[in-house]
Structure formats: C-alpha cells, structure tokens
Amino acid sequence: MMYYFFLVISIALVITALLSIYFRDLLAAIVSYSVFSLVLTVLYFLLDAPDVAIAEAGIGAALTTCIFVIAIRMTRRREE
Amino acid sequence: MSAIVLYVTFILLLTIGIIALLFKRNLIKIVLAFNILDSGINLFFISLGYRENAMAPIFTLAPFDSVITMVLPTPQALILTNIVIGFATTALMLGVAVLTYRNNNTLDTRKLRGVEEYD
Amino acid sequence: MRLFSVIAIVIIFGFLFVGILHLHAVGEALGNSEVLQGRPEHGIDINGVSTMDDYFLRNGQIETKSNNIVASVVFDYRGFDTLGEATVLFIVVSSISMLFFTFLKSKSIVSAGVPPAGQFPKIESRVITFGSFIMYIMILSFGVYLVVHGHISPGGGFQGGSVMASATALLLISFLITRHMQRTRKIFSFFESLGLTIFIGLGFAGITISFLYNFLAHTSTGFGRIIAFGPNQGYLISAGILPLLSLAVGIEVFFGLSLIVVTLFHASGVKDTNSVR
Numbered sequence: 194m195m196y197y198f199f200l201v202i203s204i205a206l207v208i209t210a211l212l213s214i215y216f217r218d219l220l221a222a223i224v225s226y227s228v229f230s231l232v233l234t235v236l237y238f239l240l241d242a243p244d245v246a247i248a249e250a251g252i253g254a255a256l257t258t259c260i261f262v263i264a265i266r267m268t269r270r271r272e273e
Numbered sequence: 274m275s276a277i278v279l280y281v282t283f284i285l286l287l288t289i290g291i292i293a294l295l296f297k298r299n300l301i302k303i304v305l306a307f308n309i310l311d312s313g314i315n316l317f318f319i320s321l322g323y324r325e326n327a328m329a330p331i332f333t334l335a336p337f338d339s340v341i342t343m344v345l346p347t348p349q350a351l352i353l354t355n356i357v358i359g360f361a362t363t364a365l366m367l368g369v370a371v372l373t374y375r376n377n378n379t380l381d382t383r384k385l386r387g388v389e390e391y392d
Numbered sequence: 393m394r395l396f397s398v399i400a401i402v403i404i405f406g407f408l409f410v411g412i413l414h415l416h417a418v419g420e421a422l423g424n425s426e427v428l429q430g431r432p433e434h435g436i437d438i439n440g441v442s443t444m445d446d447y448f449l450r451n452g453q454i455e456t457k458s459n460n461i462v463a464s465v466v467f468d469y470r471g472f473d474t475l476g477e478a479t480v481l482f483i484v485v486s487s488i489s490m491l492f493f494t495f496l497k498s499k500s501i502v503s504a505g506v507p508p509a510g511q512f513p514k515i516e517s518r519v520i521t522f523g524s525f526i527m528y529i530m531i532l533s534f535g536v537y538l539v540v541h542g543h544i545s546p547g548g549g550f551q552g553g554s555v556m557a558s559a560t561a562l563l564l565i566s567f568l569i570t571r572h573m574q575r576t577r578k579i580f581s582f583f584e585s586l587g588l589t590i591f592i593g594l595g596f597a598g599i600t601i602s603f604l605y606n607f608l609a610h611t612s613t614g615f616g617r618i619i620a621f622g623p624n625q626g627y628l629i630s631a632g633i634l635p636l637l638s639l640a641v642g643i644e645v646f647f648g649l650s651l652i653v654v655t656l657f658h659a660s661g662v663k664d665t666n667s668v669r
Binding site for chain 1: 276278279281282285286289290293297298299301302304305306308309312315316319320323327328329331344349352353356357359360363364367370371374375380381
C-alpha cells in the first residue's frame with residue numbers, strides 16, 4: 194500500500210521537475226519548482242523523516258522561491 | 274515488492290538536472306537545475322535509510338509495543354545540514370548572476386562568451 | 393553533436409542504474425533492526441552484530457539523555473559536522489554581503505540622488521500591512537517553539553531557524569521595513585556572529601575532556617536527568633547541553649538566512665546609475 198503512494202508521488206516529482214525546466218516564462222518555472230519542493234516534503238514525511246521534512250518545507254518552499262523571485266525582479270522575466 | 278521506484282526517481286532527477294545544466298542557456302535556468310540535482314541527492318540518502326513498518330527515531334509518546342523498529346537516524350542528520358548549505362549556495366549563485374546582468378545587460382551564456390557571431 | 397551528448401549521458405546513467413540494482417532493497421536497511429523493550433536486562437549487544445545506527449538507537453537515550461535521536465546525532469555524536477556547517481553558512485552570508493557591498497554603501501547611493509533606503513513602492517492597503525504583521529508574530533512564535541523543543545519532538549536549530557527566516561521574507565514582501573534597511577542589516581549581522589560565538593563558547597566549556605563534550609549530561613539533576621529506555625512523555629529540562637547548542641544554532645541560522653534575503657531585497661531597490669543600460 195505504501196508502494197502505491199511512492200509511485201504516485203515519484204511521478205508527480207518527475208513531472209514538476211520537467212515542467213520547471215520547460216517553461217520559458219521564468220515566473221512559471223519558479224512556481225513549478227516550489228510545487229516540486231512541496232511534493233518532496235510530503236515524500237520525506239512518508240519516509241519517516243519529520244526533521245528533514247520541516248527543513249525542506251521551510252527552506253525549499255519558502256526561502257528559495259523568495260530569493261528566485263527577487264532575482265528575476267532584478268533581471269529579466271522572460272528567457273532570452 | 275521493494276520500492277525501487279525511489280531509486281529510479283533519483284536517477285531520473287539526476288538526468289534531468291545534468292541535461293538542463295549542460296544545454297540550457299539562461300543563467301537562472303542553470304541555477305534551477307543545480308537545485309533539482311541537490312534535491313535528488315538528498316532524496317537518495319533518505320531512501321537509503323528507510324526500514325519497512327518502522328517509525329521515526331523519536332521516543333516521545335511512541336507506541337508502547339514489545340518490539341520497536343526505527344528508521345536509521347544518521348542519514349537524516351547529514352541531510353539536514355546539506356539542505357541549508359544548498360540554499361546558501363543557491364543564494365550565492367543568484368548574486369553572481371544578478372551582478373553579471375548589471376554589467377553586461379544579458380543573461381545568455383552564448384552572448385556572454387564574447388564570441389562575435391551569436392547575435 | 394547534441395544528440396551524441398544526450399545519448400552518452402543516458403548510457404552513463406544506465407550504468408548507474410545497473411549499479412543501483414546491487415544495493416539493498418528499499419525498506420531493508422542493514423543491521424539488527426529490532427530495538428527491544430527490555431533492553432537493559434539483556435545487555436548491550438544482543439546478537440553480537442550491530443551497525444553504528446543501531447548503537448545510536450539503543451544507547452542514545454542512555455548516553456545523551458535526549459528523546460530525539462536525530463538531534464542527539466546532530467549535536468552530540470556528530471557535533472563537529474554541525475560546527476563545520478555553521479561555519480560554512482557564516483562564510484556564505486559574508487560572501488553575499490561582500491558581493492553587494494558597493495551598491496549598498498550610504499555615500500555612493502546618496503550621491504547618485506537616490507534615497508538611502510532605495511526606491512520601493514508604498515502599500516496603501518491596510519489589510520496587507522496589518523495582516524502581515526499579525527502573521528509575522530505567529531510564524532515567529534512557531535519557529536521559537538520548534539527551536540526550544542528540539543530535543544523532544546521533531547525540530548531543532550536548523551528547522552526552527554529556517555521557519556523564522558521565512559517570517560522575515562513575509563515582512564519584506566509586504567514592504568513593511570523599507571525605511572530601516574541599513575540598520576536592519578547591521579543588527580542582523582551582529583546577532584549572527586553572536587550565535588556562532590555562543591556555539592563555539594559552549595564547545596570550549598567542557599574542554600577538560602574534549603571539545604563539544606556533553607558535560608551537562610553527567611550531572612545528576614536538571615539537564616542530566618536520567619531517562620529510562622523506551623517511550624516516555626518527554627521532559628523539557630533534559631538532554632544535557634543539547635538545548636543550549638540548538639538555541640545557538642537557531643539564532644545563527646535565523647539571522648544568517650534573514651540577512652541573505654534582506655541584502656538581496658535591498659539591492660533590488662537600488663537603481664545603479666553606473667551600469668550599462
């Protein structure tokens with residue numbers, strides 16, 4: 194039963210990682226990376242690692258997104 | 274049935290990260306690819322230390338059975354520090370990318386190389 | 393040429409996949425996996441063979457007197473790695489401050505005709521300013537709870553520090569502290585150094601036996617309370633030197649990560665008049 198959870202979550206991980214590379218609008222790529230980080234937090238919780246899940250949620254989903262948005266504010270929003 | 278799908282996910286994330294690192298031209302996309310690589314490596318470590326039907330290595334209010342099995346605690350301790358260091362590395366790379374844009378007004382790596390025919 | 397590179401990469405990762413097939417299956421990590429209930433009567437090594445992690449799981453409560461085995465591995469059994477990580481974080485934060493140093497000096501900004509805090513828009517909506525302030529206080533208190541209860545429940549210095557730093561990010565994106573950027577950066581930099589100094593000072597406190605020695609875990613009351621092996625309800629005053637180290641790391645991570653975000657945000661409001669535009 195746990196293996197079906199792992200299968201579904203792993204498919205979601207790979208799809209959001211691919212989408213994050215594929216988008217040309219950099220804001221959409223950053224939002225997709227934030228969803229990737231959120232799904233990874235759920236996977237860490239299912240693997241019985243609550244400490245790592247809290248760290249990944251705080252840093253990956255909140256702070257990394259904030260820094261990327263500030264960076265594209267200082268540069269261009271669309272690729273090329 | 275072992276959950277080998279976790280190892281396969283790790284290899285797919287590594288492939289996506291390295292191919293995007295080599296073939297994308299925008300600097301911000303390259304930094305995103307670094308982050309995907311980092312997250313893939315962290316996932317691999319945590320899935321190495323997983324045991325079936327076990328619980329998190331915390332004794333507070335644990336279920337009071339006769340036999341308790343727990344997940345390995347050392348990979349979690351190492352990956353905690355790795356996540357914070359990964360964020361700090363990302364911030365430094367983005368700082369360098371922003372300064373590059375302020376000096377050259379472009380983020381395209383082909384134009385930054387100084388080769389004349391890519392306009 | 394590109395197709396050749398992609399095929400080469402896929403072949404290399406095929407080799408990696410074949411290598412991974414020889415690892416243990418997911419869910420069956422090595423070792424003697426049963427942590428028995430009546431352990432003190434049976435002796436230390438039950439079947440004679442045990443790996444390092446099983447030693448930590450069996451003897452972590454007896455030796456470090458904390459309920460959270462991950463926190464005891466991070467701060468007691470592997471304390472040097474945590475010291476290295478805190479140092480790396482400090483170095484990276486100072487590098488980022490150094491990268492943006494010329495943009496953010498007061499004299500160079502004022503001489504270009506720009507106000508010292510940079511040019512930021514002003515939010516007129518009362519909902520955003522008041523709501524952000526209330527949420528800031530709530531997120532900060534949740535982060536402090538995570539830091540203080542690091543040795544009982546999932547949490548600790550790094551987790552609580554990063555949650556508190558995301559509260560600072562909330563404060564920035566609602567443009568509440570746009571007038572005090574220079575002062576904020578100075579105060580944060582002072583407290584971050586203070587956090588790392590407290591960590592190293594606590595390491596030197598038990599120097600008669602070794603660096604980062606858990607000297608409070610061997611006093612008989614207070615922080616060195618003896619915890620019986622097995623589940624219990626969790627005691628706040630326990631685990632030797634671990635809550636103090638966790639507090640020092642929490643202070644350093646909070647102010648360090650906040651300083652990164654504040655520096656980048658401050659630099660985004662300064663229109664550099666010397667750049668190529």
